[in-house]
Amino acid sequence: MKIAWLKKALLRVEGEYLSRMGISLPIIAIIVVALADLAAGRDHFLTPGIIVAPPLAAITVSWQRTIFIGFLGLATQAALSPYDGVTDVNDHDILFGQLFAYTAVTVFSVYIAWRRETGARAFTAITSVAEAAQHALMRPPAPRVGGVRLAVRYVSAADAAQIGGDLYSVLETPHGVRALIGDVRGKGLGAVQTSAVVLGAFREAAFDEGGLERVAQRVDTSVGRNGTSGDFITALFAQFDKPDRVELLHYGHVPPLRVSRDGEVEQLVPTDPWLPLGLADMVDDGPTPWRVPLLPGDVLVFCTDGVIEARSPADNTFYPLEQRVGPLVKGSSHDLDSAVERVYADLLGHTGGSLSDDVVLLLVAPIPRPLPAHPQDPPVVTG
Template identity: 55%
Template sequence: MTSTRPAEDVGASAPSAAPALDDGAALLQAPLWQRLVPVGAAMVVVCLADVLSGRDTYLASLMSVVPPLAALMLYPLEVVVTSSIGMLLMVLLTRYDGLGDLESHRLFQGTLIAYAALTLAAVLISHFRIVRTRHLVAVRTVAEAAQLALLPPPEPRVGRVRLAARYVSAADLAQIGGDLYAVLETPFGVRALIGDVRGKGLSAVRTASLVLGAYREAAYDERELTGVAERLERSVARHAASGEFTTALLVQFREPDTIELVHCGHVPPLLVRRVGDAVTLDPPDPWVPLGLAQLAMGGPRSWTAGFTAGDLLLLCTDGVIEARGADGSFYPLADRAPALLRAADGDLDAGLAALYADLTRHAGGPLRDDAALLLLAWDGEPTA
């Protein structure tokens, strides 16, 4: 049996090594001929329209669409070159149409001045567009590097547990946010954590890193899963900003067929059994989120549930169950997830991809909140 090294853990899925570019950045990397096609097509259309309309119709001034279009597609020097070609074509079309009086000559001179002004504005727009796009690419690259450091890409197996994960940040340009998860192989068995920091942005990322760091220490030191939760509580209370809290759910896999759970104000997990109905594992004695222990009596308590080979355990954050459809309804995770996950026939990545695709269809596009999904199963064939 192959297992990952105990010293390694699994966090949220990371982006690929290459930065995920937006449309503007992708356009900058496109070949020159692709970027020239729209501008060249505009020139051809104006020329054909002017020639086909006859000498009595003056359409050469429509060539003024070239500089603005070039500003959206090309680099500044390329804007100058293409706009110059457009001006030359406009002059040739004007000669073709003929200018019979002084008023027409003045109109043409005014058109040339306006065209030159448009060209200058287009060069400036192109320059600032490229500067902004490069800045956004740099920001996104830094965010991806931060995710690789904070939440390493998941391995398909940790000990005897198989897993698949998906994470989406709602923050603009960010690849990370306040949701977190990790899976560790410890001396006490495989342990998993999923959490959701209150808030978004850099503050949420800081708290998420605090919780993950504390978990990666406590999971190896504490024999009891409740002890891990207590260590996390102390860390959040000691270091997090006043008023901040983190919902969390901890899971320990006990071979051969049991899981132990500790609930700290988080979304209950969904157990999709190989045989029978799926069930939401609501805690018999829920505890408060991490950082709010002063509001509760006693400490966190654990409970157990059966978990056999072939069963699937789905952990998620509230960004999943609170995703609203066009009619305002929340995503019905317990109703939709079992069939989608079972249809994947044991392929955890495919099952999670199908579930996430269904979630975004329900939401009608990208999610408005951070969302994390973690799917776990025993590594082994189900017994008859």
Template identity: 55%
Template sequence: MHRAQSPTTPALQAIDLQNLPFWRRAAPALLAVLLVALADLLSGKDRYLAPLMTVVPAVAALTLKPGELLAVCAVGLIAVFGLSHYDQVDNINDARFLYGAMVSYLVLTLFSAWVARVRMRRAAAFAAVSSVAEAAQRALLRLPGPAVGPLRLAVRYVSAADASRIGGDLYSVLETPHGTRVAVGDVRGKGLAAVQTAAVVLGAFREAAYDEAGLRGVAARIEASVERHVPDGEFTTALFAEFRAPGRMELLQYGHVAPIRVDREGRVHVLDAPDPWVPLGLGRLATGEPTTWGQPFGAEDVLVLCTDGVIEARHRRSGEFYPLAERVGPLVQGAARSAGELEAAVERVYADLLAHTGGELRDDALLLLITRTD
């Protein structure tokens, strides 16, 4: 009979190293047994180093389950007996010393088994939190498929929030009666407060995108919702895009990172807004109205959208920002040919970003590549 796996099981296995085979998790403790035994043997019979075997339970408690720990520590106990025979521990003083070492070893073994049990309980709790956060992220973002309307998508999303996969960057792609509409945003701050703001923005976008005939109307609805439901002083940078006729797109920018279009030859076109607008939540401070602008978007072009976490990622040594516009051209050139090429392209950009930072991002980061399927 097949037994259903708990949703937290994969996360628990990754967090507590239980996805590794037993021999790999036991290797540090077994290596400690071997090193102590070798040290005793090489030091000669006039030195008795077997009591150093007490390090084995402590090492085993880091990676093994309680039952596995007892089994590995039994190997260490056998090694202690073997070494005592080799070192000829036979007089009364040596025997007392051996007895004390054995008692210490057994006590440490039992204590380490308890520590391993506590470690696994905490890992299970951490895995549960991580799984709930991931489920909340998926429910919030409602991840689109690899194709929406005439668009093909590839995305990488990384949250910098501690103990969680949830963050304040947001995106949504919807097929509506007014064309295919895209929203990308970056909420000021991190953690649950940023998630709450992202929920407000995404909820408003999903409603307005179907109702409003133009992007300005969509953005105005979102701005009104943010003013009602988000605390004063909090804001969200955003970029909206609309795809109706083949070969063209319409853009609307609210203080967000400028989009990039890469053409079939790999040339990079940074699409700066002719009249940039303030972020969502700060509209009351501005005068006038935001304006949209049109851009070509051919069948072999790649549109690159991202958040500040990408372009403000610092070099691991020099501290320089990641030069996305300088590097992205050759990394995504030709990605419009197929879904597989597009997915490989976003992976190349993400890998290049991690190489720039040394493998770690300190801020939420969203990278979205879009091409046309028509």
């Protein structure tokens, strides 16, 4: 995956640098060429070098200022022509050739500047729409939701976009904290539309339904009604109704990992693997939720397949999340933000800084309930 946020950061730095240079860069080029021509004497004809000024303006200033630079360069060449003796040349084809080449480059530079400005405005509009869509679909959760702490890292594979086919949601409901992480087959607008269907159905069912299996059935029904033909979504549902356990329901998604306080990692393989959402009607029954005990300091690591299928450019191996996540997450149940950044940085290090798929990393740690206060000793009564 070409990392959209990194590209945008680099483009922003480059744009700010060029913006600070502004119109001074092409003007400096004109001045340098003019001074070099004067220093070289009448026997040297260096003014054609001014032809570099319009292209420099095309990448630093607006198309209107690029026109100004073009005229300024042309005026400079005209002013230096008598000094260089160009007007005394019998063959005026040299002058016409220079004028034609300079005019052509200037016109092309003005066009490039106009296209650059148009592209920048379109990019800004697309980014704004993507940010609005991301906040509408993937509402960033607070660091604490109900009785759990959490941290998330979401990156879309699409350039200039911030949403994709991966999805997640964490909600505080009357039934406890309920979470969903999933991955829609495919990419692009179709995947985003299916993500919207899944998240909308989950946010409704999570409050209404009493069991995870009923929540999943509601989501699956909504996908069947509103999704496009052939859509399916790998999904993992979780419910935190007590601090010492989590209830999981698996629909073909990547199994979560449990990292203990001392860094031991256990893959929570479902006892009842099942088909993804959208394909559940191919069988009669549904998966059975199962409960996993949690100890103080445990952290649950949820992810999408963009994490475990990320390849190293050196040896083409997949990212070994289960082997690496322990030291990166252990003892971090009170600081999950730092932990998720460490895991994501390690993932980028493995892949050489680029990923090929959407990525969701979600870390969740239940908050232990405080111990009840010891009752005070009864007062001593003396006779």
